[in-house]
Amino acid sequence: MPWLTYRPEMSDNTDSLWVGSMPAAYEEHLVPALFRPFAQDLAARVAREAPERILELAAGTGVLTRELATAIPGASVTATDLNPAMVAEGSLRAPGAKWQQADATTLPFGEAEFDLVTCQFGVMFFPDRPAAFGEARRMLSEGGRFVFNTWAPVAAHGFAAAVVEVLDELLEGGSPPFITAVPHGYSDEQTIRGDLAKGGFGEVKIEPVRLKGSSPGARNLALGFALGTPLRVDLEATGDPEEMADRIAAGLEARLGPGAISADMDALVVTAST
Numbered sequence: 376m377p378w379l380t381y382r383p384e385m386s387d388n389t390d391s392l393w394v395g396s397m398p399a400a401y402e403e404h405l406v407p408a409l410f411r412p413f414a415q416d417l418a419a420r421v422a423r424e425a426p427e428r429i430l431e432l433a434a435g436t437g438v439l440t441r442e443l444a445t446a447i448p449g450a451s452v453t454a455t456d457l458n459p460a461m462v463a464e465g466s467l468r469a470p471g472a473k474w475q476q477a478d479a480t481t482l483p484f485g486e487a488e489f490d491l492v493t494c495q496f497g498v499m500f501f502p503d504r505p506a507a508f509g510e511a512r513r514m515l516s517e518g519g520r521f522v523f524n525t526w527a528p529v530a531a532h533g534f535a536a537a538v539v540e541v542l543d544e545l546l547e548g549g550s551p552p553f554i555t556a557v558p559h560g561y562s563d564e565q566t567i568r569g570d571l572a573k574g575g576f577g578e579v580k581i582e583p584v585r586l587k588g589s590s591p592g593a594r595n596l597a598l599g600f601a602l603g604t605p606l607r608v609d610l611e612a613t614g615d616p617e618e619m620a621d622r623i624a625a626g627l628e629a630r631l632g633p634g635a636i637s638a639d640m641d642a643l644v645v646t647a648s649t
Contacts (some may be wrong), residue, residue: 380640398464402436403597408590409534410438412494413642416584417524418442420644424520426450426490429628430512432479432523433497435461437469443493453489455482458606470489479507487516494523496642499561508574509645512649519578522596526640527583531633533638538600541626545619551609554600564634567577576647585642589637593627594620 408422417439421429427450434454435438454469455477456462464472477483478495492511501507511521529535535554561567561621564596568579590596601610601620610616631638 385446393605397607398458398460399437400603402464402468403603404590404595406436406438407602408588408596408599409640410496411529412586412588412640413524413584414439414442416586417493417495417522417644418446418645421493421522422446424491424522426520428489428491428516429453430482430489430492430511430514430530431455431472431486431505432492432494433457433478433500434465434469434474435495435497436474437465437472438533439493439495440465440469441628442538444469449523450551455479476528480510482510483533484514486513487519490519492515492519496526496558497525498525499525504561504570505573505605507587508571508576510548510574512575515649517649519649521571522642522645522649524584524642525561526559526642527562531639531641532559533640534590534596535640537627537630537638538596538623540630541623544614544626545622551606553604553606553609556607562643564643567643571645571647575649578648580641580646582644582646583641585639585641587637588640589635591634591635592624593631594624596622 394522429450429452431440434456438582440452440454444549452472454474456470457478462474462476468567479501494512498504526532529539539550539554562582571579597620599617600606601623607616610619613619
Protein backbone atom coordinates (compact mmCIF):
# COMPACT_ATOMS: atom_id res chain seq x y z
CA MET A 376 0.00 0.00 0.00
CA PRO A 377 1.23 3.56 -0.57
CA TRP A 378 3.15 5.22 2.28
CA LEU A 379 1.86 8.65 3.26
CA THR A 380 5.05 10.53 4.08
CA TYR A 381 5.31 13.43 6.48
CA ARG A 382 5.77 16.65 4.53
CA PRO A 383 7.56 19.73 5.91
CA GLU A 384 4.52 21.92 5.29
CA MET A 385 2.57 19.74 7.73
CA SER A 386 4.48 21.44 10.55
CA ASP A 387 2.32 24.49 9.88
CA ASN A 388 -0.81 22.46 10.56
CA THR A 389 0.36 19.59 12.74
CA ASP A 390 -2.16 20.58 15.36
CA SER A 391 -5.06 19.60 13.10
CA LEU A 392 -3.75 16.02 13.15
CA TRP A 393 -4.42 15.54 16.88
CA VAL A 394 -7.94 14.15 16.53
CA GLY A 395 -10.23 11.42 17.83
CA SER A 396 -8.61 9.03 20.30
CA MET A 397 -5.07 10.34 19.78
CA PRO A 398 -4.94 12.51 22.94
CA ALA A 399 -6.09 9.57 25.08
CA ALA A 400 -3.45 7.25 23.58
CA TYR A 401 -0.83 9.96 24.03
CA GLU A 402 -1.82 10.39 27.68
CA GLU A 403 -1.94 6.67 28.47
CA HIS A 404 1.20 5.44 26.73
CA LEU A 405 3.56 8.40 26.22
CA VAL A 406 2.95 10.81 29.10
CA PRO A 407 4.21 8.48 31.87
CA ALA A 408 7.22 7.30 29.89
CA LEU A 409 8.39 10.44 28.08
CA PHE A 410 6.75 13.53 29.47
CA ARG A 411 6.06 13.21 33.19
CA PRO A 412 9.75 13.16 34.24
CA PHE A 413 10.37 16.42 32.40
CA ALA A 414 7.11 17.94 33.62
CA GLN A 415 8.23 17.36 37.19
CA ASP A 416 11.60 18.92 36.40
CA LEU A 417 10.05 21.92 34.67
CA ALA A 418 7.45 22.48 37.41
CA ALA A 419 10.21 22.52 40.04
CA ARG A 420 12.07 25.17 38.04
CA VAL A 421 8.93 27.25 37.67
CA ALA A 422 8.24 26.95 41.40
CA ARG A 423 11.63 28.50 42.18
CA GLU A 424 10.43 31.66 40.42
CA ALA A 425 7.44 31.83 42.83
CA PRO A 426 4.94 33.11 40.23
CA GLU A 427 1.35 33.89 41.18
CA ARG A 428 -0.06 33.99 37.63
CA ILE A 429 1.11 31.33 35.16
CA LEU A 430 0.26 30.97 31.49
CA GLU A 431 0.94 27.57 29.92
CA LEU A 432 1.21 27.26 26.14
CA ALA A 433 0.57 24.03 24.18
CA ALA A 434 -0.58 22.36 27.39
CA GLY A 435 -1.74 19.17 25.65
CA THR A 436 -3.38 16.74 28.05
CA GLY A 437 -2.12 18.68 31.05
CA VAL A 438 0.87 16.72 32.34
CA LEU A 439 2.77 19.91 33.21
CA THR A 440 -0.46 21.58 34.35
CA ARG A 441 -0.95 18.89 36.98
CA GLU A 442 2.64 19.13 38.16
CA LEU A 443 2.35 22.91 38.46
CA ALA A 444 -0.70 22.51 40.70
CA THR A 445 1.34 20.26 43.00
CA ALA A 446 4.51 22.35 42.96
CA ILE A 447 2.80 25.76 43.32
CA PRO A 448 -0.64 25.12 44.85
CA GLY A 449 -1.39 28.80 45.39
CA ALA A 450 -0.72 29.92 41.83
CA SER A 451 -3.36 30.65 39.22
CA VAL A 452 -2.69 28.58 36.09
CA THR A 453 -4.20 29.33 32.70
CA ALA A 454 -3.62 26.39 30.35
CA THR A 455 -3.99 26.84 26.60
CA ASP A 456 -3.72 24.66 23.53
CA LEU A 457 -4.63 25.26 19.90
CA ASN A 458 -6.25 21.85 19.50
CA PRO A 459 -9.81 21.40 20.87
CA ALA A 460 -9.28 17.66 21.47
CA MET A 461 -6.29 18.40 23.69
CA VAL A 462 -8.16 21.13 25.58
CA ALA A 463 -11.07 18.76 26.20
CA GLU A 464 -8.77 15.99 27.46
CA GLY A 465 -6.61 18.33 29.51
CA SER A 466 -9.51 20.08 31.20
CA LEU A 467 -10.76 16.71 32.46
CA ARG A 468 -7.36 15.72 33.81
CA ALA A 469 -6.35 19.09 35.29
CA PRO A 470 -9.64 20.76 36.24
CA GLY A 471 -7.95 23.15 38.68
CA ALA A 472 -6.55 25.22 35.83
CA LYS A 473 -8.41 27.64 33.60
CA TRP A 474 -8.45 25.99 30.18
CA GLN A 475 -8.81 27.91 26.94
CA GLN A 476 -8.28 27.17 23.28
CA ALA A 477 -5.68 29.62 21.99
CA ASP A 478 -3.14 30.08 19.22
CA ALA A 479 0.30 30.75 20.73
CA THR A 480 1.06 33.24 17.94
CA THR A 481 -2.05 35.36 18.67
CA LEU A 482 -2.88 34.97 22.35
CA PRO A 483 -6.26 36.32 23.52
CA PHE A 484 -4.95 38.04 26.66
CA GLY A 485 -3.91 41.55 27.56
CA GLU A 486 -0.36 42.73 28.08
CA ALA A 487 1.50 41.84 31.27
CA GLU A 488 -1.27 39.58 32.61
CA PHE A 489 1.13 36.88 33.82
CA ASP A 490 4.26 36.56 35.94
CA LEU A 491 5.54 33.52 34.07
CA VAL A 492 4.86 31.77 30.76
CA THR A 493 5.81 28.12 30.37
CA CYS A 494 5.61 25.42 27.73
CA GLN A 495 6.41 21.70 27.88
CA PHE A 496 7.75 20.37 24.56
CA GLY A 497 5.43 22.57 22.53
CA VAL A 498 7.58 25.28 20.94
CA MET A 499 8.79 22.83 18.28
CA PHE A 500 5.28 22.75 16.84
CA PHE A 501 4.84 26.53 16.54
CA PRO A 502 4.85 27.46 12.82
CA ASP A 503 6.25 30.94 13.62
CA ARG A 504 8.37 30.71 16.75
CA PRO A 505 9.54 34.35 16.86
CA ALA A 506 5.89 35.44 16.69
CA ALA A 507 4.93 33.04 19.47
CA PHE A 508 7.88 34.19 21.56
CA GLY A 509 6.83 37.79 20.98
CA GLU A 510 3.39 36.93 22.30
CA ALA A 511 4.90 35.24 25.35
CA ARG A 512 6.93 38.40 25.96
CA ARG A 513 3.80 40.53 25.65
CA MET A 514 2.07 38.40 28.29
CA LEU A 515 4.75 38.94 30.92
CA SER A 516 4.83 41.52 33.68
CA GLU A 517 8.07 43.35 34.47
CA GLY A 518 10.73 40.87 35.53
CA GLY A 519 8.74 37.90 34.23
CA ARG A 520 10.22 34.70 32.86
CA PHE A 521 9.50 32.40 29.93
CA VAL A 522 10.51 28.86 30.85
CA PHE A 523 10.22 26.00 28.36
CA ASN A 524 11.87 22.79 27.26
CA THR A 525 12.62 21.26 23.88
CA TRP A 526 13.97 17.86 22.92
CA ALA A 527 17.61 17.35 21.99
CA PRO A 528 18.34 15.64 18.63
CA VAL A 529 16.62 12.28 18.23
CA ALA A 530 19.88 10.33 18.62
CA ALA A 531 20.01 11.51 22.25
CA HIS A 532 16.58 10.06 23.08
CA GLY A 533 16.73 6.31 23.67
CA PHE A 534 13.04 5.65 23.00
CA ALA A 535 12.52 7.92 19.99
CA ALA A 536 15.78 6.85 18.35
CA ALA A 537 14.74 3.20 18.67
CA VAL A 538 11.35 3.91 17.09
CA VAL A 539 13.03 5.65 14.14
CA GLU A 540 15.43 2.72 13.70
CA VAL A 541 12.56 0.22 13.68
CA LEU A 542 10.54 2.24 11.17
CA ASP A 543 13.62 2.54 8.97
CA GLU A 544 13.68 -1.25 8.80
CA LEU A 545 9.94 -1.83 8.45
CA LEU A 546 8.99 0.74 5.85
CA GLU A 547 10.04 1.14 2.28
CA GLY A 548 11.68 4.54 2.07
CA GLY A 549 12.49 4.54 5.78
CA SER A 550 10.90 6.27 8.73
CA PRO A 551 8.70 9.32 8.04
CA PRO A 552 10.71 12.41 9.03
CA PHE A 553 8.13 13.64 11.57
CA ILE A 554 9.92 12.47 14.73
CA THR A 555 13.30 13.79 13.66
CA ALA A 556 12.08 16.98 11.95
CA VAL A 557 9.44 18.24 14.40
CA PRO A 558 9.66 17.14 18.07
CA HIS A 559 13.42 16.64 17.75
CA GLY A 560 14.03 19.36 15.19
CA TYR A 561 14.51 22.43 17.39
CA SER A 562 17.67 21.98 19.44
CA ASP A 563 20.21 24.36 17.92
CA GLU A 564 21.05 26.81 20.70
CA GLN A 565 22.01 29.64 18.35
CA THR A 566 18.68 29.33 16.56
CA ILE A 567 16.77 29.29 19.85
CA ARG A 568 18.58 32.38 21.11
CA GLY A 569 17.99 34.17 17.81
CA ASP A 570 14.27 33.38 17.82
CA LEU A 571 13.92 34.59 21.41
CA ALA A 572 15.77 37.81 20.57
CA LYS A 573 13.35 38.40 17.70
CA GLY A 574 10.55 37.90 20.20
CA GLY A 575 11.94 40.63 22.44
CA PHE A 576 13.75 38.64 25.11
CA GLY A 577 17.13 39.71 26.46
CA GLU A 578 18.93 37.32 28.78
CA VAL A 579 18.58 33.65 27.80
CA LYS A 580 19.84 30.63 29.75
CA ILE A 581 19.90 27.18 28.10
CA GLU A 582 20.61 24.12 30.22
CA PRO A 583 20.93 20.51 28.99
CA VAL A 584 18.97 17.97 31.04
CA ARG A 585 19.13 14.17 30.90
CA LEU A 586 16.38 12.16 32.56
CA LYS A 587 15.40 8.51 32.40
CA GLY A 588 12.12 7.36 30.94
CA SER A 589 10.37 4.12 31.87
CA SER A 590 7.60 2.16 30.20
CA PRO A 591 5.83 -1.09 31.19
CA GLY A 592 6.93 -2.59 27.89
CA ALA A 593 7.73 -2.16 24.23
CA ARG A 594 4.10 -2.53 23.16
CA ASN A 595 3.01 0.37 25.38
CA LEU A 596 5.64 2.57 23.79
CA ALA A 597 4.74 1.39 20.29
CA LEU A 598 1.05 2.10 20.87
CA GLY A 599 1.91 5.57 22.10
CA PHE A 600 3.90 6.49 19.02
CA ALA A 601 1.60 4.68 16.57
CA LEU A 602 -1.75 5.84 17.95
CA GLY A 603 -0.95 8.92 20.04
CA THR A 604 1.13 11.08 17.70
CA PRO A 605 0.74 12.44 14.14
CA LEU A 606 2.60 9.32 12.96
CA ARG A 607 -0.83 7.72 13.10
CA VAL A 608 -1.76 9.59 9.91
CA ASP A 609 1.04 7.81 8.07
CA LEU A 610 0.39 4.42 9.64
CA GLU A 611 -3.32 4.51 8.80
CA ALA A 612 -2.33 4.85 5.14
CA THR A 613 -0.66 1.42 5.37
CA GLY A 614 -3.72 -0.25 6.85
CA ASP A 615 -4.33 -0.97 10.54
CA PRO A 616 -2.14 1.23 12.82
CA GLU A 617 -2.57 -1.22 15.70
CA GLU A 618 -1.16 -4.01 13.56
CA MET A 619 1.73 -1.72 12.70
CA ALA A 620 2.15 -1.03 16.41
CA ASP A 621 2.64 -4.77 16.96
CA ARG A 622 5.44 -4.79 14.39
CA ILE A 623 7.03 -1.72 15.94
CA ALA A 624 6.76 -3.33 19.38
CA ALA A 625 8.63 -6.43 18.17
CA GLY A 626 11.45 -4.26 16.85
CA LEU A 627 11.60 -2.23 20.04
CA GLU A 628 11.70 -5.35 22.19
CA ALA A 629 14.62 -6.65 20.18
CA ARG A 630 16.49 -3.40 20.92
CA LEU A 631 15.33 -2.50 24.42
CA GLY A 632 14.50 -5.90 25.87
CA PRO A 633 11.35 -7.69 27.09
CA GLY A 634 9.27 -6.54 30.01
CA ALA A 635 9.68 -3.09 31.53
CA ILE A 636 12.05 -0.87 29.56
CA SER A 637 13.93 2.33 30.27
CA ALA A 638 16.13 4.76 28.37
CA ASP A 639 17.96 8.06 28.79
CA MET A 640 16.28 11.09 27.27
CA ASP A 641 18.03 14.42 26.60
CA ALA A 642 16.39 17.82 26.41
CA LEU A 643 17.16 21.51 26.77
CA VAL A 644 15.54 23.76 29.36
CA VAL A 645 15.37 27.40 28.33
CA THR A 646 14.77 30.37 30.62
CA ALA A 647 14.27 33.73 28.93
CA SER A 648 14.03 37.00 30.84
CA THR A 649 12.16 40.15 29.93
